[in-house]
Amino acid sequence: MRKLDRAFYNRDTVTVAQELLGKCLVHQEQGRRRVGRIVEVEAYVGPHDKASHSSKGLTVRNAPMFGLPGIAYIYLIYGMYYCVNVVTEPAGHAAAVLLRAVEPLEGITGRTQGPGLLCRAMGIDKRLNGYDLLGNELFITDDTFLDFRIVKRPRIGVDYAGIWARRHLRFYIAGSPFVSRG
DNA sequence: CTCGGGATGCGT
DNA sequence: CGCATCCCGAGG
Numbered sequence: 001m002r003k004l005d006r007a008f009y010n011r012d013t014v015t016v017a018q019e020l021l022g023k024c025l026v027h028q029e030q031g032r033r034r035v036g037r038i039v040e041v042e043a044y045v046g047p048h049d050k051a052s053h054s055s056k057g058l059t060v061r062n063a064p065m066f067g068l069p070g071i072a073y074i075y076l077i078y079g080m081y082y083c084v085n086v087v088t089e090p091a092g093h094a095a096a097v098l099l100r101a102v103e104p105l106e107g108i109t110g111r112t113q114g115p116g117l118l119c120r121a122m123g124i125d126k127r128l129n130g131y132d133l134l135g136n137e138l139f140i141t142d143d144t145f146l147d148f149r150i151v152k153r154p155r156i157g158v159d160y161a162g163i164w165a166r167r168h169l170r171f172y173i174a175g176s177p178f179v180s181r182g
Numbered sequence: 183c184t185c186g187g188g189a190t191g192c193g194t
Numbered sequence: 195c196g197c198a199t200c201c202c203g204a205g206g
Binding site: 042044051052053075076077078079080081083085098100111114115116117155156157158160161180181 | 187188189190191
Binding site: 056059060061075076077078079080126 | 198199200201202203
């Protein structure tokens, strides 16, 4: 069980997204430890991707996307839910992978199907925005031991993005009961 | 400063 | 389909 390093995140976003499936998201705070296996993600591949927050250019909100690969980009959506992303590709290439669902493995109560519920159940909020996933509070480990097939589908809730809404940039583990409805 | 919308989720 | 609930980005 090894923590993913900078080099893992500093690659093509679609590759990182697919390889994140099956890996373990860990949140540790004040002696409390919560672990979930990542079963669903979405790739937001860069400023040219009209569904990506970075397509509007650098703003206060999306600034973490323009930073180092391996940092967390967390934002509030609809005034109620947080969404957590991991930044990918070299600094300046504003791309990220949205974590949409995990399978609860340790210390998790509540549902984890969907980006908002995932964050709520794992105690992830704005305090961790910009956090470096090479640190010890929030990180991802590579202990994937399952064999699975990857399903590729259009992303959820980005119908405004034209052709980009139809690209198959949502990935999830086939047959997992922990994938969101979408 | 106001104003509108959003990578959601739940109940009807 | 409506609604909760609020940060942020655009525009005056």
